[in-house]
Amino acid sequence: MYLLTVKDGLVTRHVGPYITPKQASDDLDRVLSSCTERARWQIHALENPKTKSFSERINERDKAFTAAAAS
Numbered sequence: 001m002y003l004l005t006v007k008d009g010l011v012t013r014h015v016g017p018y019i020t021p022k023q024a025s026d027d028l029d030r031v032l033s034s035c036t037e038r039a040r041w042q043i044h045a046l047e048n049p050k051t052k053s054f055s056e057r058i059n060e061r062d063k064a065f066t067a068a069a070a071s
Helices: 021-032 055-062
Strands: 002-009 011-018 040-045
Touching: 002 021, 011 021, 021 040
Parallel strands: none
Antiparallel strands: 002 011, 002 040
16 A cells, blocks of 8 residues: 655645555646645555554564663
8 A cells, every 4th residue: 555645835645545656646646736836745655554563563663773872
């Protein structure tokens, strides 16, 4: 699944989900028609929640940021 994120000034819109990135790309013209010309956009792949439990993701995050202080 994919999510289209559009940032227009201070406003961030999340549109989707889409099954393929092509579907998100095809819908981009419709979404951008209501935005200013300076709007920026990205297509994000959504994580499958069944792949990892919440606690598994927290444990991975904690391991990734573990740092030791020097004495």
